[in-house]
Amino acid sequence: MLKRLMTAAFDYFESRVNPYPDDVVTTPPKGLFAFIWHFTRPVWPLLLIMSVLTALVSAAEVVFFSTMGKLVDWLGEVERADFWAANGGWLVGTGVAVLIGLPLLVLGQALITHQSIFGNYPMIGRWLSHRHMLGQSLAFYQDEFAGRVSQKVMQTALAIRETVTKVMDLMVYAIVYFTGAVYLLAQADLWLVLPLGLWLVGYLAIMRYFIPRLRDISMAQADARAQMTGRVVDSYSNIQTIKLFADTQRELGYAKDAMQGFMGTVHRQMRLVTLLSVVMTLLNTLLLVGMAAMVITTWYFEVISLGVLAIAIALVMRVRFMSDWILWEVAGLFENIGTVQDGMNTIAQEPTVKEAPNAQALTVPQGKIVFDSLRFEYAQAGVEEKQGETKNVFDGFSLSIAPGEKIGLIGRSGAGKSTLANLLLRFYDLQGGRILIDGQNIAEVTQASLRHQIGMVTQDTSLLHRSLRDNIRYGSPEATDEDIWQAVRRAHADSFINELVDPRGRRGLDAHVGERGVKLSGGQRQRIAIARVLLKNAPILVLDEATSALDSEVEAAIQEQLETLMEGKTVIAIAHRLSTIAMLDRLIVVDEGRMVESGTHQELLARNGIYARLWQRQSGGFIGLDVNDDNPHIIQADQ
Template identity: 30%
Template sequence: ADANIDPVLSINGAPAENSAKHAEAPLEGLGSYLRTFREFIGGRMYLVFALMLVEALLEGVGIVMLLPLLQTLDSGSAAPGRFAAWITEGLTGLGIQGAVPVLCLVAVVFLVKGAIAFAASGYGGFLRAQLQKSLHSKLYDAYSRMSYRYYTSRDTGYFFNLFGQVFSLISAFQSFSGFMVGLIKSAVYLGMAVIVAWRFGLAALAVGFGLFFLFRQLTRRIRDLSRESAEHMGSVSSTFVQTIQAFKYLAATHTAEPLRKHVLANVERTGDLGARLNLVMAFTNAAREPIAVLVIILIVVVQLSVFEQPLAPIMVSILLFYRGINAVLGVQANWQSVQAQAGAVEVVRDEFRRLASEAEPNGTVSAALLREGIRFDQVSFAYDSRKGDVLSGVSFAIPARSTVALVGASGAGKSTVIDLLTLLLPPRTGEVRIDGIRGTELEKSSWRRQIGYVLQDAVIFDDSFANNICLWSGDPKTDPALMERVRNAARSAHLLEFIESSPDGFDSLVGDRGIRLSGGQRQRLFIARELFKEPSLLILDEATSSLDSEAERVIQQSIDELRGRMTVVIIAHRLATVRTADQVLVFDQGRLVEQGDYASLREREGSRFSAMVAAQAL
């Protein structure tokens, strides 16, 4: 590009809303998590909670039905309590008497409870899978629609990290589901424990609340560590991605070693945060069962020795309380796990909301195939208004099916013209018109579908020649018509002979970013893909600048053969490649200073273009 976009400024120089302004309030209470997960999943998650409520109720009922049997065994104790009498009367009313029928009923209740638990767990797993699929697809779609300004304000590692954080969010949802289930179960079990033996149950509730307050500071610490860890993980991802992308340079110049200190500093900080986070969570998990057992023993001793309560209700309450106190401790553990993933949840949530506000504005008029041409009318543009315009009052026309070259020194404004032409950037003043229609009125996708864009750095995917050309628009192996289009595109790019001589022909793999191909072959493959699209406009941005003379000659031949078939816009520093252009536009410091055909500009005495030609000894 001709200038770097200031990430703190909007595209026309006004202050942009930075990440801090876009970020929502931190996730703190239960309500904020419910609202956040409902945004991603919808009301379906409440079905899981409802099923778990039924499961807990059935288990509680099954345990309580054991009370009359235990009361019978505890023959030396006081008379049966009122609640035990109610249970006995209820079972008698249903015609269920004796130990065997009661035990059979308990077995049936627990079988139904198991089926419901399976349904809840299975549906929860289904929701997590759907959540992963939904988040990744929505994130991809949101990034496809984001504004070019927002894209340039972030680095590649930032976007990679976001996709990774989705898995942490799914883990957070799983822990949150466990937290909600624990709340439900602890309420049911401890509620029934209060009904069966109210002193025992109230003591259990007091212990439960005490545990929440005991671990409250730990939970806050976990949340803080999680947020800091998520921030550092983004930095680590960014550094690793950039290191891998620069591997060839780093290996050839032995520059990886000086970078190691910078990389390891981020890695070490992230590791330290992870260790501290895991230590706090390990303490909670280790303390869970011992605390439950000690509390149960203490309360039972008090009930038997101080209050002299009958043993049967206490035994039932012990079962309910043990289940309840484990549920309470499970609530605490799951809540801490949620807090451990709070950073990921906040990052993903905030990014979706930020992307919604950073979505590219779009028009409503569908662009037909280019018939008349493209016109710039007094177009000015600034990346940063404080630094002035990088394009100033530029006007020119590109007739349909003509070949136009943009030339000028680096930073003259050529790449900015392309970004405006493709509607990636909006003009600060003036208008860009496509067939007479303002660019702001066009449905951008309808225009961009007509554009083929060949960059200096070839965009090649780690797949076959055929899929790189057709971009998975079908299966060339089973679609003869599609295969013929692929072959024609390769032929037009002067690549067909090379592909057919490869071991597997069009099925041959080209490697990551086309690493198995030469520079010229990568560029011709790139051109073949763009020709396969049968574009109305083909943009060649320094497409041959890094190639040797023979590769450049072959690609130039391909370009020359396109004259009159489509509109071609060429950015070039090698002026020999624009000799056949219908029109040459010469830019200097953001202004269009000359225009005309190659021959007339070359012969114009004292012209900027003639000086450039002379400098290249053409």
Template identity: 30%
Template sequence: MESTEKQVEHGFAKVFHERVQAMRSIPPVLGIVWAAAPAIVAWGVVLRVVIALLPLALLFVSRLIINGVVAVVERHELLGLRFWWLVGLEFGLAILIAVLSRVLSYLDAVLADRYTHHISVRVIEHASQLDLTLYEDPVFYDRLERARVQATDRLVMIQAIGNLIQQMVTTIALSLAILWLAPWLLLLLLAGVIPGFLGETHFAFLGYAKNFRQTPLNRQLDYLRLLGGSKEAAKELKLFGLHKFLTDRFTKISETIRKENLALSVRRLRVGAALSIISTLGYYTAYAWTIWKTLQGGFDIGTLAFLTGAILQASGALQQVFSTLSGIADQALFLTDLLAFFDMQPTVKSKPNPLPVPVPILKGFEFRNVSFSYPGSSRKVLADFNLFLARGQRIALIGENGQGKTTIVKLLTRLYDPTEGQILLDGIDLREYSMEQLHHETGVIFQDFMRYEMTVRENIGIGRIEQLDQDQDIERAAEKSLADDVVKRLGGGYEQMLGRRFASGVDLSGGEWQKLALARAYLRDAQLLILDEPTAALDARSEAEVFERFAELTQGKMAVLISHRFSTVRMVDRIVVLEGGRLVEEGTHDELLRLGGRYATMFELQAASYR
């Protein structure tokens, strides 16, 4: 870690180059901001330019007023109407600055809301389009986490860009005024401010490098926080006495991060203090020279007031410009992950002008010499796999864990694409069809189904979101899955909030949650129904009740059932036995028992445990 920091420090030229390169990330983000609220952005820019020019106007009017007062005091001239008009103008300009600043704050607040909504929706939409395999990659998770944070945290940078516009207009206007009266003062101010900017640039890069290194550690801390406060883990944490183990690990990681942060902060403090002294010397040297020049008769009192005010404001504005630029460059470094995330494109997607999924499906699905390996792995989960699922047929996939059963389901629904071979629907490659329509014609309940902390209605209605307000359809789906008995016991009925995250929420048992998930699949009323361990969390009686209706619910549909319970697979038309990612046996329950192969062995082992 130390050697890495030394390399960064010694390569300052490279650092500066990377900071400049990072600024290229700003235009795309500004495009996102513009898309979020174009009218508000335009009015914000106009107001900032106006507000930026008003300080110079105030100084100019003040100069005229002061010279008018001097003329009265020293030369005993009479105050004319023009003088009072100037006083009124100064008062009006001050009011205008106050009012416009308030309006600008209002526009910034509105823009913040619009941008936060817009960018959050974009992140959610884009994440939903990416390949499922990416979610199994920890590197992608790091990038996704940084993108999520950057999506909203970069609001600071957007506001800083607005401030930079205002600061630069003010700085340019004041600098031109100083340049007109005393050109070399401007160079003196620049000489005092630039070192501070370079210092801030250097440390901002070190901060980015540090934060990048700490992303995996921060994810560990987030996980430990979640684990330490999770009701799912509470029982084991208490029974196994894991709290000290978790707190010790959290403390160790947190202390590592704290020491890194503190070391960088101390170095930044020391260098920043030294550079601040240089900047202050530059300002007061210019200030002292202006006073000396006035005493020598080079400037009148009004010009002295104008110049000292301009020098003070220009010095502050210059420092703000460089500081804001440094901050923007710092923020821009963090934009790389957000933009890289948006640049990621799915490989599993519909082709242009895809074929519509046939309604009804005439022949069925066919796996033809299909092999599949997860990205980054040479192990084939499926190898030369062949299977035909005919229209109206119900099959069960049987095999030990890790034999590719769930992978078959994900290939069938095009969450993955085969590494080799083809999956055909009515004789045409599945990749030729519209993914959206394929998913519309598929109802799935996975073993690791979602427990949505929403109302009962929404938990079921998510299965066919366009039917969310169709009471009869939702209630019928609940009846089919036996979830209606669960609903009857809830005080709020179908409007009952579920889970403990929100007020008045009620938690359910694993089996009750699973009945709601089954209801989602039944509500979908799709041509293909896939049940991956659909009764894993149910008791024996509930399981029997569910499968009593299985034949009725899958009548005329294609159905794929994955289950480790052999009592539940006997009612399907065909049982497919997997081993080593290949189909090794298939047939009815009775046929496979007579065969005396792998299925018969597994069935006997399970049956023996009930004797």
């Protein structure tokens, strides 16, 4: 019976807060208090109730000490024979109140604190932060370690909870308790307040000196910890490259440098901790000795009773032990504030690519694409170039693609081919011009609807560390297993899927592929990516070296399926091997952000320009170098 009641109570209080609020995703504000309030609003009423219950528990402890002092006085004044007759009823009532009332009060406080707040509160922070980070622009992640960002999201949410609960629980408890202790001592004799008052002045001075320093170190430590985690995760994420170049020592040095930076903050913190411990011990010892001298002197001259002496000594002992606890909690409070401020610098960043006000969903009845006078510079878009310089990719670029037309993009590395695909998907915003799909400016439609209408296969295929089934139907969550297998067969991925087994014994479509799909070969990952796009069946198709990782036999087989997939769709294909795009309706040669040639394969060959020379020079259909002295262009694989 009791177990059922407790389970029901736990269930009730745990469900008082929704840890996954459905609020509209907004960028958290950058002010510290506004940032904390952003994640605190759903639990604010419960935090207030927690503080009231904490105050009542603290007041109950002070009353208990007062009662014990009175009891000491009574024991010293009354005759033993008359004690129970005179005070028995009061003692029994007090005992019942202490045995029943105080535990019930603590139970209520614990249920609110532990069941309603402690688990749900940080999860709200993680959930809202994660939703916001998923909406961050692609440029943001190109400048950040994934491990560092995830560390910020996890530790900032926990630090927010610790900051708020310490203020509303610890501070309330300490203030009520200390105020009650001063009141009790002042009632007996005002001189008894003097040692406590002097101690408080010293205590506040210690806090004023040490707490800001601990806070500053905490901020540095939080950033150093995130940097250390980011470097370690970066090594694990690129373990194949590290093994390939046999450069473990350099990676160890790279990680050790971050670890030493973190240890530097730890050593600074521990030095302050040692000094703080010594100073606090000295202050508390002075309080104990001073109060003992004061109460013994006043008792000796019969100014106070023996009960007051007992109360004073007991309260001072309690304050002495509480002071260490409170100081470390306050230090922890400011450390958490430092962590929150550090996390805020990462989490409270506005996405560079934002939804337009009242953005509508994109509809694609035909699939006409117009690139109208594009102007785009990487540095202004938020992408830091290797040389740290602004790179002008497009300045007035225009291109119109008819509904259902299939074009191929050709050009050297850095010519802007892949950038054009990224701009179509609105991974970056233009500095000038516009991109229209069936007359709709993509900057004025929702990003999700835009990307739902475009299927893309990239050269560097990255899979999620989930099952093959989840990866293939990622863009088509309603797809059945029959739909999945149809796409798998069309992508010629059925030849290896049934043979896959992960370390947990999951097979076939249930097998997990490892981080970024590392358990599959490049060709296998590419075929899964093609199956995913086949299943998505979007009206616009972008192929950025879609078959580059495949051997010739598999590529030839899949090429037939891609031709079927391209039927009725508007297609932009980027390829190094010209033979894979020669059959397309129109080929566009791009150089330095400009369209320098346009036409069919036969038309461009007849023109005897850049494309014709590429076709003649390539070996096995791969773009090589144009070594004609009369034409300085170097045409090579686009990255």
